[in-house]
Amino acid sequence: MQYLTIASAILGSALLASAAPTPADLNARACSVAYPQSIGFPINYSISQDAGAANKRDDAITFDNIPAGSYGCQLEVNFPAGYPITSSGNSQVYFWSGTGASKEQVGTVxxxxxxxxxxxxxxNSFTCAPTMSYTMSIGSETDAGSVAxxxxxxxxxxxxxxx
Known part of the structure; x- marks a missing residue:
């Protein structure tokens, strides 16, 4: 009986080892990247408001190049070391999806x-759609702030x- 158990264990290990991919078979997964809709780069974003949310300047961003059937859309911000960003006051930015009564906050940065x-x-992460649009605004309803x-x-x- 012990012989059968040992033989089964050895045979099972051999089958698993032969089915496992070798390092040469493994490929790193690469994400696809969509850039914001624009006429050209750079796109100069400037989001600001005065105290009490007066003189509010929001900025919109649209991705209209997401292929049909795509999955796992993730909205990201990437900056290399030392990248110039100008900010003052309360510069926390809210990301909104939708418009009017159907507008909802989807992120903060x-x-x-x-x-x-x-x-x-x-x-944030989303279900992919061919066109994905957002509005960026200063997060505070009372403080002055800006970011560019x-x-x-x-x-x-x-x-x-x-x-």
């Missing part, structure tokens, strides 16, 4: 870059998918 390392923020930066192919807001 403080745009910042580290002087020594790349910075990545994940705003240039969005390029190497820095700024992207939508990753198919990861």
């Amino acid at each position: 403080n745009f910042a870059s580290s002087p020594v390392a790349a910075t990545k923020f994940v705003i 930066f240039a969005d390029t192919k190497d820095a700024g807001i992207t939508m990753t998918y198919n990861c």
